[in-house]
Amino acid sequence: MLECSVDERHCYYSILQEQQSFKKQGIFTPTFAEFTTNNIEHNLQIMEDRGVTFPVICKPTIAHGSKSAHEMIVVFNEKGLSVCKSPCVVQSFVNHNAVLHKVFLVGNRYHICERPSLKNFYSSDDLEPIFYSTGEVCKADSQSTLSILDPHDKSDVQMKLDEVKVRHIIRVLRKEIGLLLMGFDVVLDNETGNHAVIDINVFPSYDNFPNFFEHFLDCLDATVNGVDISKVSNGDSKEEFEEMSNCNGLINVGTQPHIGVTGMYIHS
Incomplete structure (x- = not known):
């Protein structure tokens, strides 16, 4: 079992990325890089070494316990990296048709909630970074314009979350992290249908968890x-x-x- 501090987002991503069993089942965590400096040239090299591609989501290294932990930035190009202030993590963005699946765990019991999420984004030399809070975009009652799909992205094909894969993720996290109260976020890649675990939530808010x-x-x-x-x-x-x-x-x-x-x- 690998021990991580509750504020080390990159540590949890590392745990997920090292799981060989995920690859066999169409489960993955997007490529990511940790920034410990504000030197853009250095950070670009780290991204290249780790296979991180634009657009990226810039997230604070602190994953829990403060409002700032939920403040994110969508960055579309190299010049946009100037807004990413270390320490932080950048994670390759996975297009998922604005649908997020949040899984909440209490011991061996779990609950899945479908939430709105970010629309599909693509790399661009022209677009400026987009600042947002997950509380404004991904809550059950959120009505953010960032969740409205562009006309060319709309599709009648609805991808379905595979609960067998969700249970496999749960078993892996329980074994590797050992927490009784936690959650994680899953999105479905809109091209492959593969399940991407994009975040782990330590002691999440258990709103809408039955009983x-x-x-x-x-x-x-x-x-x-x-x-x-x-x-x-x-x-x-x-x-x-x-x-x-x-x-x-x-x-x-x-x-x-x-x-x-x-x-x-x-x-x-």
Whole structure:
């Protein structure tokens, strides 16, 4: 298990990029580079060495715990790199038709939410960087113009998230990182359909997580008492038990009835 500080975005990306099993299943994390200096020539060389291509998303190295961690920049060309202030990470942008899938984990239980996201972007020598906050673009009720697809990008073909791949990502992250409360963001490459893990969220906001308190308390109890939290609760039917068993102990709580409190924020 590789230990990462909660603020090291590049460390989590490294974990994802090193997973050989991802490549076999059409899962990947976009190429990225860490900037520790504001020297553009030096940073361009790092990008070339690591295979990072424009456009890129510039993200703060700090991935958690502050508003600034969610402030991003779309950079289309070399001159735009002047706005990327170290320490930061630049990540090759994957066109995904403005659809983001957020996966929230509580122990072995997970929930998937579909959210709006950035529209498709392409490298350009003319475009200026675009500054945005994920809170303005990727929340459930976001209505940003940055999410409106251009006419030439609209398609009747709808790519579907593969939950088998989602569960594989969960198992890998649980093994490599070991956190009980976390989440990650997945987008589908609009050309290949491959699943790109573009971010890992430590202690995310659990808004819309069904019965969050119940699952959170079960997770705490299991951790303290060494209980297998993949085991079903008293209210689960035989059919539900069999379905959960087929998922190697991972439970999609979004398929169960929503009762009581739906979610909470555990950080500001």
